[in-house]
Amino acid sequence: MHREALAQMKTDVILQSESSECGLACLAMVASRHGASVGLRDLRQRFSLSLKGASLSRLINIAGQLGLQCRPLRLGMDEIGRLKTPCILHWDMNHFVVLAKVAGKKLVVLDPAFGKREMTLAEASDHFTGVALELTPGEGFTPRKPAPAIAIRQLTGRVTGLWRALAMILALSMVLQVFVLLAPFFMQWVVDQVLVSADRDLLTVLGLGFGLVLLLQVAIGVLRGWAVVYLSSRLGLQWMGNVFSHLLRLPLDFFEKRHLGDITSRMGSVQAIQRTLSTSFVEALVDGLMAVVTLGMMLLYSVKLALVTLLAVAIYLGLRAVAFGQVREGTEQQLVAAARQQSHLLESIRGVQSVKVAGREGLRRSTYFNLMNDTVNRDIRMAWLGLGFNSGSQLIFGLERIAVIWIGAILAMQNVLSVGMLIAYLAYKDQFALRMGGLIDKWIEFRMLRLHGERLADIALAEPELDASACGDQARQLPEDTRLEARGLSFRYAEGEPWIIKDCSFAVEAGESVAIVGASGCGKTTLVKLMLGLLKPVEGTITIGGRDLARLGHEAYRPLMGAVMQDDQLFAGSVAENIAFGDENHGPEGIEAAARLAAIHDEISAMPMGYHSLIGDMGTTLSGGQKQRVILARALHRRPGILFLDEATSHLDVERERLVNEAVRELKLTKVIIAHRPETIASADRVLVMHGGRMVQEIRPAAPASQQASGHANETAAA
Ligand SMILES: Nc1ncnc2c1ncn2[C@@H]1O[C@H](COP(=O)(O)OP(=O)(O)OP(=O)(O)O)[C@@H](O)[C@H]1O
Numbered sequence: 198m199h200r201e202a203l204a205q206m207k208t209d210v211i212l213q214s215e216s217s218e219c220g221l222a223c224l225a226m227v228a229s230r231h232g233a234s235v236g237l238r239d240l241r242q243r244f245s246l247s248l249k250g251a252s253l254s255r256l257i258n259i260a261g262q263l264g265l266q267c268r269p270l271r272l273g274m275d276e277i278g279r280l281k282t283p284c285i286l287h288w289d290m291n292h293f294v295v296l297a298k299v300a301g302k303k304l305v306v307l308d309p310a311f312g313k314r315e316m317t318l319a320e321a322s323d324h325f326t327g328v329a330l331e332l333t334p335g336e337g338f339t340p341r342k343p344a345p346a347i348a349i350r351q352l353t354g355r356v357t358g359l360w361r362a363l364a365m366i367l368a369l370s371m372v373l374q375v376f377v378l379l380a381p382f383f384m385q386w387v388v389d390q391v392l393v394s395a396d397r398d399l400l401t402v403l404g405l406g407f408g409l410v411l412l413l414q415v416a417i418g419v420l421r422g423w424a425v426v427y428l429s430s431r432l433g434l435q436w437m438g439n440v441f442s443h444l445l446r447l448p449l450d451f452f453e454k455r456h457l458g459d460i461t462s463r464m465g466s467v468q469a470i471q472r473t474l475s476t477s478f479v480e481a482l483v484d485g486l487m488a489v490v491t492l493g494m495m496l497l498y499s500v501k502l503a504l505v506t507l508l509a510v511a512i513y514l515g516l517r518a519v520a521f522g523q524v525r526e527g528t529e530q531q532l533v534a535a536a537r538q539q540s541h542l543l544e545s546i547r548g549v550q551s552v553k554v555a556g557r558e559g560l561r562r563s564t565y566f567n568l569m570n571d572t573v574n575r576d577i578r579m580a581w582l583g584l585g586f587n588s589g590s591q592l593i594f595g596l597e598r599i600a601v602i603w604i605g606a607i608l609a610m611q612n613v614l615s616v617g618m619l620i621a622y623l624a625y626k627d628q629f630a631l632r633m634g635g636l637i638d639k640w641i642e643f644r645m646l647r648l649h650g651e652r653l654a655d656i657a658l659a660e661p662e663l664d665a666s667a668c669g670d671q672a673r674q675l676p677e678d679t680r681l682e683a684r685g686l687s688f689r690y691a692e693g694e695p696w697i698i699k700d701c702s703f704a705v706e707a708g709e710s711v712a713i714v715g716a717s718g719c720g721k722t723t724l725v726k727l728m729l730g731l732l733k734p735v736e737g738t739i740t741i742g743g744r745d746l747a748r749l750g751h752e753a754y755r756p757l758m759g760a761v762m763q764d765d766q767l768f769a770g771s772v773a774e775n776i777a778f779g780d781e782n783h784g785p786e787g788i789e790a791a792a793r794l795a796a797i798h799d800e801i802s803a804m805p806m807g808y809h810s811l812i813g814d815m816g817t818t819l820s821g822g823q824k825q826r827v828i829l830a831r832a833l834h835r836r837p838g839i840l841f842l843d844e845a846t847s848h849l850d851v852e853r854e855r856l857v858n859e860a861v862r863e864l865k866l867t868k869v870i871i872a873h874r875p876e877t878i879a880s881a882d883r884v885l886v887m888h889g890g891r892m893v894q895e896i897r898p899a900a901p902a903s904q905q906a907s908g909h910a911n912e913t914a915a916a
Contacts, residue, residue, distance in 0.1 A: 209226070209229065210226065210307045210308075210309070210312050210313050210526065210529075211225045211226050211229070211237055211309060212309055212310070212312065212529060212533055213237070213309040213310060214237065214241075214455065214459065214655045215241070215246075215454040215455055216454060216455065216456055217246055217247070217249065217250035217251075217454060218237070218241065218246055218250070218251075218309075218454075219250070219292050219293045219294070219309045219310060220246070220250060220251035220255070220256045220259075220285075220293045221237060221240045221241060221244065221246065221251070221259070222237055222309030223256075223285045223293045223294065223295045223307075223309060224240065224256065224259060224260055224263065224265075224285075224332075225237050225240055226283065226295045226307055226309070227260075227265065227283050227284070227285065227295060227332050228263055228265065230283050231265075231333075231334045231338065231340070232334075232340035232341075233263070233264075233338065233339065233340050233341045234341050234342060235263065235341060238654065238655070238658065240259075242660075243262075244259045244262070244692065245691050245692065246691045247689075247690030247691035247694055249690070249691075249694070250291070251693075252693070253269060253287065253328065253330065254693075255692075255693040256285070256293070256330065257269065257330065258693065260330075260332055263338070264334060264335050264336070264337035264338030264339065265332040265333065265334060265335060265338060266332065266333050266334070266335040267330055267331070267332055268330070268331040268332075268333075269328065269329070269330050269331075270328070270329045270330070270331065271327055271328055271329075272327060272329060273327065274318055274321070274322040274325060277296070277299060277304070277318070277321075277325070277329075278299045280296060280299070280329055280331060281331050281333070282296055282297055282298055282299065283295050283296060283297050283307075283332075284296050284329055284330060284331045284332060285329065285330040285332065286306070286325055286326075286328075286329050286330075287325070287326045287327075287328035287329070287330075288308075288324045288325065288326065289324050289326070290326055292308075292310065293309075294306050294307060294308045294309070295307040295308075295309075296329070297313075302317055302318050303315060303316070303317060303318075304316055304317075304318065304321050306321065310533075311530070311533070311534075312526060312529065312530040312533065313526065351654075351657065351658065352440075352470070352650055352653050352654060352657040352658075355435075355439070356432060356435045356436060356439075357435070358431060359428075359432065362424065362427065362428040362431065363428065363475075363478070363479060365424055366421060366424045366425055366428060366479045367479050367482060367483070369417055369420055369421040369424060370421060370479055370480070370482075370483040371483065371486070372417055373414060373417050373418060373421060374483060374486070374487050374490075376410055376411075376413070376414040376417075377487070377628060378487075378490065378491075378494070379407075379410060380407075380624065381620075381621040381624035381625055382621065383403060383407045384617065384620045384621060384624065385617040385618060385620060385621035386399075386403055386617070387400065387403060387617075388615075388616055388617035388620060389615050389616070389617030389618070390617075391403065425475060425476055425479075428475045429471060429472065429475040429476065432471045432474070432475050433467075433468065433471050436467050436470075436471055437464070437467055437468075440464060440467050440653070440656060440657060441464070443656065443657060443661065444460075444464070444656055446661035446662055447656070447659050447660075447661055447662070448660075448661070448662050448731070448732075448733075449726070449731045449732070450732065451659055456536070456537075456540040457539075457540055457543045457544070458536045458537060458538070458539030458540030458541070458542070458543055459536045459537075459540060460656070461536070461539060462532060462533075462535060462536035462539060462652075463536075463652045463653055463655055463656050464656070466532075466649040466650075466652045466653040467653060469646075469649045470646055470649050470650065470653065473642055473643065473646050477639050477642055477643070480635065480639065481635075481636060481639040481640075481643070484632040484633075484635045484636045484639065485632075485636055487628065487632045488629055488632040488633050488636060491625045491626075491628045491629040491632065492507075492629055494625045495622065495625050495626055495629060498614065498618055498621070498622040498625070499605070499608060499613070499614060499622065501604060501608070502601050502604055502605055502608070502622060502626070503626075505597060505600050505601050505604065506597055506601065506626050506629060506630060508597070509593050509594055509596070509597035509630065510629075510630065510633045510634075510637075512593050513589065513590055513593050513594070513633075513634065513637060514637050516586070516589050516593075517586065517637050517638075517640075517641055520582065520585075520586070521641060521644065523582060524579075524582055524641065524645070525644070525645065525648060527575065527578050527579045527582060528579065528645060528648060529648055530575050531572070531575040531576060531578075531579055532648075532652065534568070534571045534572040534575050535572050537568050537571070537572075538565070538568040538569055538571070538572050541561075541564060541565055541568050542565065545561050545565065590634055594630050594634070597630070598623075601622075601623065601626060602623070605619045605622065605623070606619070662730075662751050663747070663749075663750055663751065677742045677743075678707045678742040678743075679707045679708070679741065679742060679757065679838040679839045679866075679867040680704065680705065680706055680707045680740075680741070680742055680743070680867070681704065681705040681728060681739070681740070681741055681839065681867060681869070682702075682703075682704040682705075682739070682740045682743075683701055683702055683703055683704075683724075683727075683728070683737065683738070683739050684702050684737055684738050684739075684740070685700055685701075685702060685736060685737035685738070686698055686700070686701040686702065686724075686727065686734050686736070686737035686738070686739065687699050687700055687701070687734065687735050687736035687737055687890075688720075688723060688727055688732065688734055688735050688736075689735060696890050697720040697723050697890060698720050698723060698724060698727070698890045698891070699889070699890035699891060700736075700737070700890075700891055701724070701737070701887075701890060701891040701892060702737075702891075702892075703885055703892045705867055705869060706867070707742075707867055708865055708866070708867055709867060709868070709882050709883065710861075710862065710866075710867075710868035710870065710880070710881045710882045710883075711868065711869055711870070711881055711882065711883050711884070711885060712870045712871070712872060712877070712878045712880075712881035712883070712884045712885070713869065713870070713871050713884075713885050713887055713892075714871075714872070714873070714878060714884060714885070714886055714887065715886060715887035715888055716888070719887050719888060719889075719890075720887065720890060721843070721871045721887060722762070722763060722843055722871070724887070725760070725762070725841050725843050725869065725871060727739060728746075728841065728869065729755075729758060729760055729841060730746050730749075730751055730754060730755070733747065734747070741754055741757070741839070756835070756837075757837060757838040757839055758837050758838070758839050758840075758841065759832035759833060759835045759836075759837030759839070759840045759841070760832055760840070760841040760842075760843070761825070761828050761829050761832050761841070761842050761843065761845035762841075762843045763843050763844050763847075765828045767812050767819075767824060767827060767828065768812075769811075769812070770811070770812065771806075771808065771809045771810060771811055771812070772801050772804075772807075772808050772809070772810050772812060772827060773785070773788050773808035773809060775812055775827055775831060776788045776791055776792060776808075776827060776830045776831050776834050777831075777834060778831050778834070778835075780834065780835065783834065783836075785808070787834060788808065788830075788834060789808070791830040791831070791833040791834035792808075792826075792827075792830045793860075794829075794830065794833050794860045794861075794864070795826040795827070795829040795830035795833060795857060795860070796826060796853055796856040796857050796860065797823060797826035797827055797829075797830055800823060812827075820848075821848040822848040822849045822850070822853065824848075825845060825846065825847070825848050825849065826849070826853075826857070828845075829842075829845055829846075829857065833864075837866065838866065838867060839866065839867040839868070839869070840861070840864070840866050840867070840868045840869070841868075841869045841870075841871075842861070842868070842869070842870045842871065842872070843871045844871055844872060844873070845857075845870075845872075846858070846872070846874070846877055847872075847873070847874075851876065854874065854876060854877060855876060858876065858877055858880040859880075861880070862880050868881070878898070879898055881898065882897070883895060883896070883897050883898075884896040884897075884898055
C-alpha cells in the first residue's frame with residue numbers, strides 16, 4: 198500500500214551531469230518514482246560508467262542490483278501506449294529517456310539531457326528506436342528517503358570572517374529599520390498636531406528633526422552598502438578559490454566525462470550561492486524582523502485592517518508555493534541550456550580549424566542557433582513566470598490597498614481612527630506588505646539555492662585524488678629509487694566493458710629505457726596513464742621503488758615523473774614560462790639546457806623575442822613538431838627521475854628525432870617510451886611488445902633488434 202502510494206508520486210526530472218550517464222539518470226528517475234530516492238551521485242559511485250556510456254544489458258544489470266525487475270521489449274510506435282510507465286526508452290540510437298505518461302496521442306518524456314518534454318507520437322517516432330525497458334520493484338527493492346540537503350559549508354570549504362561581516366551588515370540593517378519605523382510618525386504628527394492647531398513652530402521642529410534623521414539614514418545606508426560589497430567580494434574570492442583548488446585536485450576522468458560548458462556553468466553556481474547568502478540572507482532576516490514589528494504596529498492601530506493585509510499576504514504566498522515546482526524546473530532547464538550553448542561555443546572555437554577545413558561553419562552555426570533558441574525560450578518562460586508573479590502581486594496588493602483604504606475611511610468616519618493614524622497605518626501596512634513580499638521571494642530564492650547547491654555538489658563533493666595529507670607522513674616520502682613494476686595489473690574503463698589491460702606484469706629497472714610497442718588502440722596510453730597515477734588500477738599494483746602507487750600521495754610521486762603525452766597542452770605565456778611551468782628553481786640556464794636537450798634551442802633563439810616569444814593559449818604560433826619539443830623541454834626541465842614519452846617525437850623529421858633520441862638516451866633516467874618509429878624504438882635498452890592487454894614478448898635490441906621490434910609492432914597491428 199505504502200509502495201503504491203509512493204508510486205503515485207510525480208516523477209521529477211533528474212538531469213545528467215556527465216555526458217554518458219543518461220542511462221543512470223533514467224534509472225534514478227524510475228527508482229525515485231517507486232519510492233527509492235537514489236541520487237545520481239550515489240549511482241555514479243556504485244556503478245561507474247566510462248565515456249562510452251551504458252548498453253541496455255548493463256542498464257538491466259544495474260537495475261537488477263537496485264532491486265528492479267526488468268522486461269526489455271521491442272515494439273512499434275503504435276504499441277507504446279501499452280507500456281507500463283515509468284519505463285525507459287532507447288532514444289536517437291545513443292540516448293535513454295524515461296517515458297512518464299502516455300495520454301492519447303501525447304507523450305510525456307523525461308529527458309535527462311533536456312528536462313521534461315511533451316511531444317506527439319509522430320514527433321517521438323523520429324527519436325524512439327523501438328527498444329523499451331519496463332521496470333517494476335522486485336523483492337530486493339527497498340524504498341529510500343531523499344538524502345538530506347547538502348550543507349553550504351560542505352560545498353564551499355572553509356571561509357573566514359563570514360559571520361563577523363554578516364553580523365555587521367545585520368546590525369547596520371537593523372539601525373536603518375529604526376528610521377523606517379519612525380518615518381510614518383512624521384505624517385501622523387503633521388496631520389494630527391500641526392494642521393489641526395496650525396502650529397508652525399512644531400512643523401519647523403518636526404521638519405528639521407526628520408531631515409536630520411534622513412541624513413543619518415543615508416549615511417548608514419552607504420555604510421551598509423559598502424559592507425555588502427566587501428562581504429560579497431571577500432566571500433567570492435574565498436569560495437571560488439576553494440572550489441577551483443578542489444576542481445584541480447579531481448582525477449582526470451572527472452574532466453574527461455564532462456562537457457567544458459557544464460563545468461564552467463557549475464562553477465557559476467558558486468556566484469549564485471554567494472550572492473544569495475551575502476545579500477538576500479541578511480535582507481531576509483531584516484525583512485522577517487521588520488514584518489513582525491510592522492505587524493505589531495498595524496495591530497495596535499486596527500486589527501480589522503491588519504486582517505485584510507494578512508489575507509493578501511497569504512494569497513500571494515499560496516501563489517508562489519503552487520508555482521514553485523515550475524520555477525525550479527524552469528531554472529534548472531535554463532542553466533542546462535546555457536551550459537550546452539557555452540560548451541558548443543567553446544568547442545567551436547577550439548576546433549575552428551577542423552570546422553573550416555571541413556567547411557562545416559554552416560552546421561556549427563545552425564546548431565549554435567538552435568541551442569541559443571533553446572536558451573532564449575527557457576529565458577522567456579522564466580520571464581513569463583516572473584511577469585506572472587509581478588502582476589499577481591500587484592493585483593493582490595492593489596486590491597488589498599483599496600480594501601484597506603475603504604475600510605479605513607469607514608473607521609475614520611466612525612472616529613475609530615484619526616486621519617493621521619490612517620495615513621500612518623497605510624505607511625506601516627505598505628512596509629509590511631513590501632517586507633512580506635520580499636520574504637516570500639527570498640524563501641523561494643533560498644529553496645532555489647538547493648538547486649545551485651546540487652549542481653555545485655557535482656564538483657565540490659567529487660572525490661579528489663589521494664593526497665598525502667589523507668594518508669600520513671609515510672605517503673609523503675619520495676620513493677628511494679625509480680624502479681617501476683607492474684604486478685597482475687588489470688584495467689577497464691568501467692564495469693561491463695572489455696578489459697584494456699589484463700593481468701599484465703613487467704618491470705622497468707631504475708635507469709633503464711624501455712619501449713612499449715603494440716597495435717594502435719591496444720592500451721599503451723592507458724598503461725602510461727596508470728603508471729602516472731592518472732588512472733587507478735582495477736586489479737593488481739604498480740610500485741615505484743618498491744612502494745605501491747595507490748598508497749602514495751600524488752605529491753610524493755608526481756615530482757619524480759616527467760611526461761610527454763599525446764594530447765599535452767601549452768598555456769598562454771612566453772616560451773620560457775611554458776618550459777619552466779612555474780618552477781623558477783633552475784633559472785634561465787635550466788630553461789635553456791632543457792630546450793637544448795629537446796633540440797628546440799636553436800629555433801627558439803631564432804625567434805625575434807627568443808625565449809620571451811609569446812605562445813597563443815592553444816600553442817598556435819608553433820609548428821606541431823616545435824610544440825612537441827617545447828612540451829618535451831617542459832618535461833625535462835622538471836629533472837624527473839622517470840620519463841614517459843607517449844609518441845613524443847611523432848611530429849619530428851627523422852634528423853630531429855635522432856637528435857632528441859640521442860639526447861634522451863644520454864639522460865640517466867628511467868624511461869618508458871611508446872613509439873611506432875623503428876629509430877625511436879631502437880634507442881631503448883629493451884622492447885616490450887603489448888598485445889591483448891599484456892606483455893607478450895620482450896626483445897633486447899642490439900641494433901638489428903629494432904627492426905625485429907618494429908616488425909612485431911606491425912604484426913600485432915595486423916593481428
Ligand atoms: N576515457 C576512455 N573511456 C573509455 N574507453 C577508452 C577511454 N580512453 C581510451 N579508451 C579505449 O581504450 C583502448 C586503449 O586506448 P589507448 O589510448 O590506451 O590505446 P593506445 O595503444 O595508446 O593507442 P594509440 O597507439 O593509437 O595511441 C581503446 O580501445 C580506447 O577506445
